[in-house]
Structure formats: C-alpha cells, structure tokens
Amino acid sequence: MKENIRNLFKQPLLLLLVVLVMLTLIIFIAYPMFQIFLSSFLSNGEFDWQGYQRVFAGGQLTSALTNSLVLAIIVSILSTAIAYFFAYTFAYIDVPFKKLFNGIAILPVISPPFVIALSAILLFGRGGFISETLLGIENANIYGLHGLILVQTLTYFPVAFLVLAGLLRSISPALEEASDNLGSTKWQTFKKVTLPLSVPGIGNAFLLVFIQSMADFGNPMTIGGDYNTVAREIYMQAVGSYNMQAGAALAMVLLTVTVILYAVQKFWVGKKSYVTVTGKPTSARKMVSTGVFRRIMIGICYGLSATVILFYILVPIGSFIQLWGVNYSFTLDHYSYVFSIGQKAVLDTLQLSIIATPIGGLFAMILAFLIVRKRFAGKKLMEGISMLSIAIPGTVIGISYILAFNQAPLAITGTALIIIAAFIVRAMPVGIRSGITSLQQIDPSIEEAATNLGASGSKTFFSIVLPLIRPAFFSSLVYTFVKSMTAMSAVIFLVSARYNLITASILAQVESGRIGVASAYCTLLIILMIIAMLILNGLTALFTGKWKLGKDKQTGAEIASKDSVTT
Amino acid sequence: MSAKSVKLENVTKQFTDDEGKTMTAVNDVSLHIEKGEFATLLGPSGCGKTTTLRMIAGFEELSNGAIMFGEDNVQNIPANKRDCTMVFQSYALFPHMSVYDNICYGLKLKKLSKSDIEKRVTPIMDIMNLHVNKNRMPNQLSGGQQQRVALARALVMEPGVLLFDEPLSNLDAKLRITMRDEIRRIQKELGITAIYVTHDQSEAMSLSDRIVVMNEGRIEQAGPPMEVYQKPKTKFVSDFIGTANFLDGVVDKKESDRLFVKTTQTTIEVQQEDADKFDEGQSVSVVVRPEAINLSKEGTEPAKVVKSVFMGQIQEYELDFNGIHLHAVVADPGGKEVYYDGDDVHLTFSQRSLHVVPA
Numbered sequence: 005m006k007e008n009i010r011n012l013f014k015q016p017l018l019l020l021l022v023v024l025v026m027l028t029l030i031i032f033i034a035y036p037m038f039q040i041f042l043s044s045f046l047s048n049g050e051f052d053w054q055g056y057q058r059v060f061a062g063g064q065l066t067s068a069l070t071n072s073l074v075l076a077i078i079v080s081i082l083s084t085a086i087a088y089f090f091a092y093t094f095a096y097i098d099v100p101f102k103k104l105f106n107g108i109a110i111l112p113v114i115s116p117p118f119v120i121a122l123s124a125i126l127l128f129g130r131g132g133f134i135s136e137t138l139l140g141i142e143n144a145n146i147y148g149l150h151g152l153i154l155v156q157t158l159t160y161f162p163v164a165f166l167v168l169a170g171l172l173r174s175i176s177p178a179l180e181e182a183s184d185n186l187g188s189t190k191w192q193t194f195k196k197v198t199l200p201l202s203v204p205g206i207g208n209a210f211l212l213v214f215i216q217s218m219a220d221f222g223n224p225m226t227i228g229g230d231y232n233t234v235a236r237e238i239y240m241q242a243v244g245s246y247n248m249q250a251g252a253a254l255a256m257v258l259l260t261v262t263v264i265l266y267a268v269q270k271f272w273v274g275k276k277s278y279v280t281v282t283g284k285p286t287s288a289r290k291m292v293s294t295g296v297f298r299r300i301m302i303g304i305c306y307g308l309s310a311t312v313i314l315f316y317i318l319v320p321i322g323s324f325i326q327l328w329g330v331n332y333s334f335t336l337d338h339y340s341y342v343f344s345i346g347q348k349a350v351l352d353t354l355q356l357s358i359i360a361t362p363i364g365g366l367f368a369m370i371l372a373f374l375i376v377r378k379r380f381a382g383k384k385l386m387e388g389i390s391m392l393s394i395a396i397p398g399t400v401i402g403i404s405y406i407l408a409f410n411q412a413p414l415a416i417t418g419t420a421l422i423i424i425a426a427f428i429v430r431a432m433p434v435g436i437r438s439g440i441t442s443l444q445q446i447d448p449s450i451e452e453a454a455t456n457l458g459a460s461g462s463k464t465f466f467s468i469v470l471p472l473i474r475p476a477f478f479s480s481l482v483y484t485f486v487k488s489m490t491a492m493s494a495v496i497f498l499v500s501a502r503y504n505l506i507t508a509s510i511l512a513q514v515e516s517g518r519i520g521v522a523s524a525y526c527t528l529l530i531i532l533m534i535i536a537m538l539i540l541n542g543l544t545a546l547f548t549g550k551w552k553l554g555k556d557k558q559t560g561a562e563i564a565s566k567d568s569v570t571t
Numbered sequence: 572m573s574a575k576s577v578k579l580e581n582v583t584k585q586f587t588d589d590e591g592k593t594m595t596a597v598n599d600v601s602l603h604i605e606k607g608e609f610a611t612l613l614g615p616s617g618c619g620k621t622t623t624l625r626m627i628a629g630f631e632e633l634s635n636g637a638i639m640f641g642e643d644n645v646q647n648i649p650a651n652k653r654d655c656t657m658v659f660q661s662y663a664l665f666p667h668m669s670v671y672d673n674i675c676y677g678l679k680l681k682k683l684s685k686s687d688i689e690k691r692v693t694p695i696m697d698i699m700n701l702h703v704n705k706n707r708m709p710n711q712l713s714g715g716q717q718q719r720v721a722l723a724r725a726l727v728m729e730p731g732v733l734l735f736d737e738p739l740s741n742l743d744a745k746l747r748i749t750m751r752d753e754i755r756r757i758q759k760e761l762g763i764t765a766i767y768v769t770h771d772q773s774e775a776m777s778l779s780d781r782i783v784v785m786n787e788g789r790i791e792q793a794g795p796p797m798e799v800y801q802k803p804k805t806k807f808v809s810d811f812i813g814t815a816n817f818l819d820g821v822v823d824k825k826e827s828d829r830l831f832v833k834t835t836q837t838t839i840e841v842q843q844e845d846a847d848k849f850d851e852g853q854s855v856s857v858v859v860r861p862e863a864i865n866l867s868k869e870g871t872e873p874a875k876v877v878k879s880v881f882m883g884q885i886q887e888y889e890l891d892f893n894g895i896h897l898h899a900v901v902a903d904p905g906g907k908e909v910y911y912d913g914d915d916v917h918l919t920f921s922q923r924s925l926h927v928v929p930a
Contacts, residue, residue, distance in 0.1 A: 015649075447661050449660070449663040450666075452628075452663065455651045456628060456650060456657045457676055458680040463680065467676075
C-alpha cells in the first residue's frame, strides 16, 4: 500500500490522471448515489422512514414494485425460452441466411427504446392494423400488462440470445459425440448433456433480461397504461408529485434489487459457467442439415424473425401515414413537424451526443487501462465504483442527478454538462468492459518495450495502447453515441427548456396520441444512427484493417452489442 | 556506442501480495558487470533473475540497495530515460507497426531527423539481415525473424547496456543455437555490455563471459562458465549446471591444495585450490561429473551396471556403487568396451575433474 502511494507520487502524470478519473467517478456516480440514499431518509430535513413506509405500505408504490417483479419474471422466462430456441437452432442446425439472426440481435441495442412499443400500438392499439382493420375489434386495448409482456419480450430476447448463442457455441461437440457414442438418442443427449451444460447460460440470460425489464422506462411509459411499474413510478414521484423522498426510497429499492441480481449473475452464475464450459472446441460441430426436425425449427425461427422485423419496419411506414387506423393516405406532415418545431430537439440531441461520444469512449479506455495495467492506491475503489455503474438503472441515475446537482456546490441542473455526464455514465460500463477484455489479451511487455525505448506514459498510451485496443475503443464510441442518442430513462429527469431531447419529444408525442409524429422522430433517429454507425464502422475498418488481434474482424456495432450483454 | 559498466550494490526487492504477506524476490545482491562484458543471470524459475533484470531496466523499484550505470546511480531515472534497452521473452513487437517502424520507434522519440534515422537503421538491418522484411507486419514474420527485429530495435538505440529476458525460449532448438551464436557475435563486434537472463545452462555457457548463478533471490556463484562448471562453490550450483553425482563424506585430511574425503565406500583424493576453506571432520560432498567416471574390468572400486543405454555419441550407464546410485557417460562407445545390464565393473574417477563442496 505504502509502495503504491509512493509509486503514484513518482509519476505525476499518472497521479493527475488517477485523481481526475477518481473525482469524476465520485462526483457523477458515488456522490449522487449517496444523495439518493440520504434523501430516502429525509423529509423536510428530518430523518424518518416515511419513504420506505410508503414503498412497502401497500399503496401505489407497492403495487408498482410487485407489478415490475411480475412483469420481469414473465418476460425473463419468455425471452429466455425463445432465445434458447433461437440459439439452439443457430448452434446446431444448418440454417440458410444465418447472418440474419446476428442482425436481429443487434437491433435492440441500436434502436430507440420504444420502437416496438410504437409498432405494437400501430398493430394492436385502438385503430390498430391487426386489431381493428383485420379483426374488426373496436377500442382494442394494447395498454397494460399484456402489451408490456409482448413488447418487452420482443425487445429483450435478443439479449438473451447473444448470451446463449455464445454459450452453446462453446460447449465442446466432443461431449455430445461421447454421449452419442455411449448409446444415447439425440433427445437423451440433449436432456442429459446439452441442457445441463447450458444451465449457467440460461441463468445468466434470465437475470440479464430480468434486470433490463425491471429497469425499463420507455416501454411502460408508452404502453404500460394502468399497469404501473417501478421506473415509471420513480419518475412520477420525482417529477409529477415532487415527492423526492418516496421517489428516492423506491429508487433505492430498485437499485438494491438490480445490484443484487448483477452480483448473483457475475459472481455466482458467471463463475459456474467457467467450470462447465471447456476451452476451445475440439472440432467443429456437425450441423443438422436435413430432416423434418430441422425444417420445423427453421420455420419457427424465420416466423419469429419476420415478426421482429415487421415490428421494426412498421414505424417508418407509420411515419408517412396521415392518421393510422382512420386515414391511410400518404403524408409528409409528420416530418415537416419534426423539421420545424421539433428541430431543436434533434439538433440538441445530436450536439450533446457528439460531444459525449469521444469523451465517453476515451474515458472508458483510460479507466480500463488504469484498472488492468496500473498499480496505485485506491484502485479497488475505482474498480468498485465503475462496476457499480453497470447495475444502476437509468431512472435511478436520473433522480439521483436531480437530488445531487440541484443545489450548490454543484448546481448544474439544466446545463448541457449534466446531460452529457448522464450519457457518459450510462454508456461507460460497456466501454470499460470491452477495454478490459481487450487489454487483457495484450502482452504487457509490449508497453514495457515502448517505455524501454524511451516513450513516456502518455506517449505509450496514445502510440501503443490505444491503437492496440482500437476495436474496443471504437465499439465504445459506437455504444456511447447510440446510447446517448436513444437515452431516455436517465435524461428524462434532466431535460430543460434549454436542452430538449428527441426521446423526450417522442414520449410527449406518444402521450398526446400523435403516433405519426412519434414515428417520424423514431425513423429519423434510426436513420441518424445508421449513418453514424456507418461512419464509425468505416473508421474502424480503416484503422484496424491492416492487422487483426486474434478475433475475427467485427464491426463496432457487433462488438458493442456483444459487450453490452456478456460479462 | 558507449558501453557502460553496471554495478548492483546490496539490491533487495520485496513484494507484498494481496494478503499482505511479504516475499523477498531478490535478496541483497551485489554484482559488478564490466564494460563490454556479457553476463548471464542463470537460475531456476523464481530465483529472482528476471526481477533483477527488471530492476536494472527500471520496471521494478528497489526495496533496498542501489544500481549504478557507470558512476551514476539510476535510482531516480525512470524506465523510459535509462540508457539500456531490452529484448523481451515475447519479443513485444508492436503488432500495429511495420518492421521498419518498430525498429525506429525509439529513434523517432529522440526526435532524430529522417535521414539520421535512416543512417542508423540501415547498418543494423544489414547486420540482422532484415531488409527484405522492412515493410512487413510482425505477424507476417517467422519466430526467428521476429527475434531479429526485437534485437535490431534494441540495438539501434546504441544503449549503454543491453538487456535480454530469456529471448530464445520461444524458438525451436536449431534456431536457438543459430540466434545464440549471432547474439554473441554482434555483442562482441559492437562491444556492448550485455545482461542476459535464462534458465538454460547451455545457453548461458555458450554466450557468457561470466555466469551468475542465482537461487532463492541470492547469488550462489559468479564466474566464467568453466569455473562455474568445474569448480562449483555449492551443491546447488554443481547440480544446476550440468549433472552431478554426489559422494557424501567427511574431510579426513587436508593439505595445501588437496583434500582427502572419506566416504562410506572409500577415501577419495581431490585436488582443491581452496582446500584451506574446509576443516578436517567437516561434512562435504564430492562432485563427480558423469563424464569423470571411467569403467574397466579390473580395479579396486567394484560396481554393478544397473542399466546401460546406447545413445549414439555416448553410452549411458546407471551404476550401483555399494548402494549408491551413480550416473556415468562414456564417449565414443564404438571405440571402447561396452558393458551391459548386470555386468560387474570397476570404477576410477578422473581426479582432476573431482571437486568438493560443503554438504
């Protein structure tokens, strides 16, 4: 310890960096969390339990909590089951157009949080295409638990798919061949070998979906109806009724749940999967390429994929239609609204995201570098805080920022800074994780060689480390940009007259029933994101084309989507 | 190129692990390496040799003691400012830079002009035979070529001291010998001070002016290869360098340059320069190299052949010498009498090759 402190003072630049990073983490993560903790016990400056009493007393807040848990359990089970089906097909069966699955898996990462919810309204809502036009049901009601289940399952099963596909791929085919060889039927092999081996992955996928469902804000706001959930209730308490104590208490409960689930996922389920999955596959798995079984599996997968794609393309279509369900004529009105009155939100979002992207990307790489490569006092704390940030739901960040930054010494509410900070904190964990993973694959003596040849610490970082972890750096850039453009849960608390955001505008449009304009916003957002991603991917290819580091070449988006679910 | 001497004075390095336990990796090591000398730190893994090298390079801080380059204490000179370059075990080539860019990385940092860089890089690439591969990326090179680039990258800096951290351990046996000879040739040609870390004794023997044998953080013995092999100071050194049979006994009698060691089997006379360091009655071991054992049909020291293996160049014997297990090799079996399993033989020891170490 003493040596570590001495170390720091010998390298003034490192010291400065550590202090800066640590300060940033404390100000934008630890301090707000502390504030929320404090506020949950304070009413008018006095200590009491009122906040928690209200959460557990059986009223509105309690039902929000139980509702969220019920929803999360149902969605996790459904998503995991569908994902396992997909992943199994992906890993064991010869499917034409396999790339399609990858594309679908990336969709929820890059799309705005409520695209599927909007489509669901277009399809099944009042005047919905299926509910009314096809089935003739008037006043169909998609809002509520059933709508949420549909929408969240379609949104989150790809997350579970990525986890399970990775796991099934890493099960050594030799194990299954051994089982076949010992006389098992295919079904017995599946039941006795494949399924037990995938249990940790199933647990992993279940927990990840559970957390996302619990923390989801966009879908409940859009399609929740009377079915109140935790994230929404926190927002209502904080912004609607200004009951900060109750909001804070509920946020603390949500945070506790997600932190515990993340801990279980990381330290228990995660550990288990290391034991069961053996290193690299001994040989390629022989794919099922004929038979009825294959055709059935493929059929179901295509059907489901088509449904997901339908949900995603319906929004752009809806954006050109006058009044869905009533008047199906073509119009550009919605876009003219977006580009006139709505223009400010678009430009604000773009501007803030473009500022946040390089800062967030670089910050994540520096943090990963410090954690993996450097020895210094306070490293454990730095690791701890940055790990904690993975588990903090957006709404909790949102309310905590209001609490922390409304008064001196850090009165930054309403400024661009607070929104940028929220963007970065929300996207940071993924960048840190991919940075850590790729740094761990790089021989530390490469950096020592640079030092040995006369490079200073910063020179080594910029001329050696950063180029070597470029894929992670770019994926972190992509992820930061995408998450910033589509951020809602955290920043909805922070928007102001000075800075409005697309997502907040979409929400406002949905609330006032103007689905067409909301769809136009969404479409524009998707287009902006595709353009940005193409640019970033082009840059990645340009800078990483010359050499590869072990892994196959992947686009920034692919890496980002994988990094965002795997731990 | 101005070679520098390196002096280690009471160098100690202690590590503290996560549980707070202290472990001494290098323990009070003092060593003086002359200008232009090739010194090898040799020892089993965990003996502190790599840590010592890393302290010289500046990657590890000293817990105690001092390191001098020439007359200058380098204590406060950070790793990137020290006048030494290193060839790493993994080569540590920058994978995103071409061979040429790798080699001139350090020169660019010195802000040399393009033509000056060219002037310095060209002769080094000549020596290392690297011109063809100038524009290749490291992953397009063979192991031997990568090794050359790593060496060129270190040499081009014209360092006062050149450090090697087991640079040949990733090469196949044949290439290892070629590269070893090449390193030695270039080092002599350029007159560089070199400090080389390895656990391979034949590498150490063939390269070094001096071998420094380390064990458990301490120097066991330092000296020219021949001295370390023929006159080991400890049992560890005699066992680690080459193979050795030990005949345990006590000093029966000592004269100015010879010792008489009484073992359970016999009394052995050994020529020993430092005989006066031993006391009569002291427990000692006589080091008998396998090649110092001669076999014959007649004699005074009977033994039995347990196993006899023909190896081409040599015949290997496992012998039972009054209950003691001995390993012997006889060169040129084709020109000599060969014994087989179960044969009775008699032993004589080449007296000049015997050596006594404290038990």
